[in-house]
Every structure is written in structure tokens, then in C-alpha cells.
Amino acid sequence: MKRSTLMVQGTTSDAGKSALVTALCRLLVRRGLKVAPFKPQNMALNSAVTIDGGEIGRAQAAQAKACGLEPHTDMNPVLLKPNSDTGAQVIIQGQAVAQMKATVYHDFKPEAMKAVLESHQRLLDQYEYVIVEGAGSPAEINLRDRDIANMGFAEAVDCPVILVADIDRGGVFAHLVGTLELLSPSEQDRVEGFVINRFRGDLSLLQSGIDWLEQRTGKPVLAVLPYLHGLYLEAEDALAWSSELDAEKQVLKVVVPVPPRISNHTDFDPLRLHPQVEISFVRAGQAIPAADLIILPGSKSVGLDLTWLREQGWESEIQRHLRYGGKLIGICGGFQMLGRQLDDPQGLEGPAQSYQGLGLLEFETELEAQKQLHRVEGELQLNGQCYRASGYEIHAGVSQGPDLSEGLLTLKDAEGATRTDGVCSVDNQIIGTYLHGLFDHPAALQGLLEWAGLKKSKALDIAAEQQQGIERLADALEQAIDLAQLEKILGR
Structure with a gap:
């Protein structure tokens, strides 16, 4: 041998x-x-x-x-x-x-x-x-x-x-x-x-x-x-539904609605490991509980998962969450859901059709055959401060609209190209981005937790934990x- x-x-x-x-x-x-x-x-x-x-x-x-x-x-x-x-x-x-x-x-x-x-x-x-x-x-x-x-x-x-x-x-x-x-x-x-x-x-x-x-x-x-x-250790595919956190230290309540085609859920590992965060994953048939922050995750088939989300009654629960002052983040496919419309003219992720978005931000997305695959690093601009950020992009959509004009992040890819990504809403309640690994950098994690309502958050380095x-x-x-x-x- x-x-x-x-x-x-x-x-x-x-x-x-x-x-x-x-x-x-x-x-x-x-x-x-x-x-x-x-x-x-x-x-x-x-x-x-x-x-x-x-x-x-x-x-x-x-x-x-x-x-x-x-x-x-x-x-x-x-x-x-x-x-x-x-x-x-x-x-x-x-x-x-x-x-x-x-x-x-x-x-x-x-x-x-x-x-x-x-x-x-x-x-x-x-x-x-x-x-x-x-x-x-x-x-x-x-x-x-x-x-x-x-x-x-x-x-x-x-x-x-x-x-x-x-x-x-x-x-x-x-x-x-x-x-x-x-x-x-x-x-x-x-x-x-x-x-x-x-x-x-x-x-x-x-x-x-x-x-x-x-x-x-x-x-x-x-x-x-x-x-x-x-x-x-990073999970290969199975989602870790529970956490081993000390209940006495849980401060910020985070909820992630889980659609059937959820992707890259390792985005949430820093939140699962953070001693001041209680994270809950909501399954089919469950109501979204009261929370400080809701995160819409990535999806392999965004339009189909958006339809499924509505069938669960989660759209009205997300709107209620926002009315009560809660914060909302959409990552990759979850980001695309936040816009006015999602078009899939080539049927890349299901039947060729258009889907009405949640309409929480002013932009539209069209799915294209060529995937965007980038490892990036840069800065997150939030609450008047800049935080180091790094991660990667894996998506087929191209998003355009007035709410994306300024950008939430300034990113540089491996080829040295610099661009902006994402958005923070005018009322400071909603964030959307294509960046996977949004919470991975300790500085970005602290900035985002403080934006979501956690004061004096502790530092956590997910790379060191790994x-x-x-x-x-x-x-x-x-x-x-x-x-x-x-x-x-x-x-x-």
C-alpha cells in the first residue's frame, strides 16, 4: 500500500x-x-x-x-x-x-x-x-x-x-x-x-x-x-442547536430563524461561544421569541426559503420585532431577503421567477450564474466608529439600490480591489451584508454586539478558540x- x-x-x-x-x-x-x-x-x-x-x-x-x-x-x-x-x-x-x-x-x-x-x-x-x-x-x-x-x-x-x-x-x-x-x-x-x-x-x-x-x-x-x-470545532454541516454557555452570564438575546436550505451557519459560532450572548435557533412551527437581535442567515435557495419563511408566519413576527425596537441583521441570502425584490431569471436556485422581498431596505437583487467568491478584509463603519473586519463572500446575487450607496463595510479582496458592501438603515435598526464571518474578528464582534444593545461586551477571538x-x-x-x-x- x-x-x-x-x-x-x-x-x-x-x-x-x-x-x-x-x-x-x-x-x-x-x-x-x-x-x-x-x-x-x-x-x-x-x-x-x-x-x-x-x-x-x-x-x-x-x-x-x-x-x-x-x-x-x-x-x-x-x-x-x-x-x-x-x-x-x-x-x-x-x-x-x-x-x-x-x-x-x-x-x-x-x-x-x-x-x-x-x-x-x-x-x-x-x-x-x-x-x-x-x-x-x-x-x-x-x-x-x-x-x-x-x-x-x-x-x-x-x-x-x-x-x-x-x-x-x-x-x-x-x-x-x-x-x-x-x-x-x-x-x-x-x-x-x-x-x-x-x-x-x-x-x-x-x-x-x-x-x-x-x-x-x-x-x-x-x-x-x-x-x-x-x-x-467548526461543524461540517450539522447545526448545533444548543449551547453550553453559563446561563448566569447570558445578556444579549439573539434569535436565528432556520430555513430548510440554511448555509454557512458557522457564521454564528462566535455568538454561540460568547459568554454574554444567548442564541436560539428557531425551527419550523415555532414562533420567534422576544429578542434583542434577529439574524437572517445565508441560504442556498433564497427565494424558496423566503417563501417558506412567510409560510411560518415569521415575516409578521420580524416586523413586530422591529416595531418594538429590536435589531435585525441579514447575512448573504438573508441580506437579499431584506430588499424589495429578488429576481432569478435563469432558475439558478429553483423555478425561474421573481420573489417579493421583505421590503425593509431599498434595493433589488438579481441572481447571476457566475458566483462571487472572495476572501476579504477591511473596516466596519458602525455607530460612528470603525472596526476591523474580515471574512469571505459566496453568492450568486448582484444587489443594487439607493440604500446601498454608502456601504456598511469597506473591503479589500485578495487581488487588492477595494469596494463597499452592505448597509445600515437610517433608523440604525437593520444591517445587511454579503460578508460571511461577520462576527469572526474580535473588534467587529464587539462593535456589532454593542450596536445590538450589549454594553461593555467581552472580547472573543474565534480563531484562537479554534x-x-x-x-x-x-x-x-x-x-x-x-x-x-x-x-x-x-x-x-
Whole structure:
């Protein structure tokens, strides 16, 4: 087997693949090795803009940080962004190529695999080790034909595999044994061992199960990773509905209505982690509670989500919130909803049609086929002060109107071009912007919280929090794993 590539696969979604790859990357970098992350195929509405001007899953961007690297499109050559239960936008090596139904994409997979292997080879040419994350489970029988995400890729590049399972969910031995049993003999042979994730309690109580598993399968348990309370890592796609904040410190009440096609909800991570913020995510069928601030998030299909928002009765509740003096922010798709009209003449995000906006700001948006993908930094002008800001843009819309003449932010992109973005309403109640990562910079976060009504807000550095989470993961892995076995698997 080619030992310069190691793949992590999971028995289920959210088994811990992303976390284990992140930990492995940081652990190997600590040992002086040149390492890069890789995920052949990702399906997620959380994406990041790369240094080469493309779009990849945010998990791979976080793993790049664990390696001390800038995110690059080769780290996630195929990204699928669902816009319905049966279709998705297909992004190849950072650029959107088509909207495809699942059946059409299945026929397209051999072409996608070419891009996967090209990107993987480019990483191998630059780094000593490539640590690969699988998707879902390799035991999904209906997805094994033309698979490029799990064992199909591992077989194509002939790399060893570690299988991870989440014991916190229960059934960990059934998950591991069952997954292994459903693999072909050659696939079983390339599984070098297991990692049990998120264990709570006395490890000695698990030992009899580990002994049975190793005897039954002939595969070693390489590590048992502990449940790390309060660990912060960017979520690949699942929205964290709850927070572990200290209730006594919650001061500012923030509400995020969650539409079906919400995207880039990692925008709200700094708010979830802030000790003076109580953030609530409102689901279908729920009323929007009293709040200081409502935030309309990004959306993969803005018009359809705007229609759905109205069906929930949320439009009138947002208007009531504003009448009582509450603040409102729209980010990306949520920003587009704030205007008078949204036009989708090419049917890029659903049927070709126009949608009436919420009419809270004077501008219109037209969706265009060419996506705007930019990493930017600059200044946020708010309450007569300037705050440093940084983030990224991923949107297909172009917005124009009188309320956008001055701009909320002055931004500079990687090419050095300077422009304005967004708006703050004349009455100082509503903010709209295309900037994802609006709350990421500590200065911008403090300015926005104070604008929303939180006086003397505490500083929070989300980048430092992320690095701390990566370090905690790597520490836990280093303590739990048999390093001699890991080096043997890596061929060192």
C-alpha cells in the first residue's frame, strides 16, 4: 500500500471523521512532518473560500489550519451543495459546474473521480503525508457502485484505512463489526484498525469489549478518544442547536430563524461561544421569541426559503420585532431577503421567477450564474466608529439600490480591489451584508454586539478558540493512540 496517504472512514455520519483527521494532521505537524488534509467528495452547505479563489467544505479549511496551511481547492475537489432532496450544485476543484439530480450525478462520478485523483496527486507531490476524510459510511450498499468518497477512493489509490465509531451514540461494537462485514475482502484487508470516539467513564470497563472486538475482527483498537466537554470545532454541516454557555452570564438575546436550505451557519459560532450572548435557533412551527437581535442567515435557495419563511408566519413576527425596537441583521441570502425584490431569471436556485422581498431596505437583487467568491478584509463603519473586519463572500446575487450607496463595510479582496458592501438603515435598526464571518474578528464582534444593545461586551477571538480546540484534540489523540502502531501504519 502507498503509506503516504492514510484515510479515515466512519461507521456513520458524525462518527468523528473530521475531528480525527484534524487531530492526526496537528499531531503529525507537531512531529515535524509536512501534512495536508483531503476529502474526495463532500456534501455540505457550509463552505469556505480558498486561497486560489475556489470553494471547499469548511471542515477541510479547518483541517488546513491544523496543518498550518491556507485552504486550497485540491483539499476537497468535489463539493456537493444540496438545493433539494434529490439534487445539488456540483462544485469541481472549487468551481460550480452544474446543477444535477442525484441520478445524473451518479453517471457523472467517473468524471468527478478524475478530478479527485488529479487533486490527490498534486498534494502527494507537495507533502509527505495526505490524511483523507471519508464521507458518511463505506457500508452504504446503494452507494458503493462508482464510489469516490470512501473505499472506491481507497482502492483507487491503494491506501490504508482507519475506521472510527462514536460510542456516545451506543452500539459501537455493532457499528464496527457490521461495517467491516459489509466490505469486500480487499477492503477489509486495508482497514488497519479502529478508533472509538467520545468515550465517557472508566476505560477499564470497556476493556472486555475491546478484547472481544480485536479477537473477532483481527484488527487492533488503535485509540479510545475521550468525550471532550466544551470542545469547539467548526461543524461540517450539522447545526448545533444548543449551547453550553453559563446561563448566569447570558445578556444579549439573539434569535436565528432556520430555513430548510440554511448555509454557512458557522457564521454564528462566535455568538454561540460568547459568554454574554444567548442564541436560539428557531425551527419550523415555532414562533420567534422576544429578542434583542434577529439574524437572517445565508441560504442556498433564497427565494424558496423566503417563501417558506412567510409560510411560518415569521415575516409578521420580524416586523413586530422591529416595531418594538429590536435589531435585525441579514447575512448573504438573508441580506437579499431584506430588499424589495429578488429576481432569478435563469432558475439558478429553483423555478425561474421573481420573489417579493421583505421590503425593509431599498434595493433589488438579481441572481447571476457566475458566483462571487472572495476572501476579504477591511473596516466596519458602525455607530460612528470603525472596526476591523474580515471574512469571505459566496453568492450568486448582484444587489443594487439607493440604500446601498454608502456601504456598511469597506473591503479589500485578495487581488487588492477595494469596494463597499452592505448597509445600515437610517433608523440604525437593520444591517445587511454579503460578508460571511461577520462576527469572526474580535473588534467587529464587539462593535456589532454593542450596536445590538450589549454594553461593555467581552472580547472573543474565534480563531484562537479554534486553535485551542485543535490543540485539545491533538493532545487527546497523542495520549490515547499507540504511536508505534500509528507509525507502522504510516510506513515510518
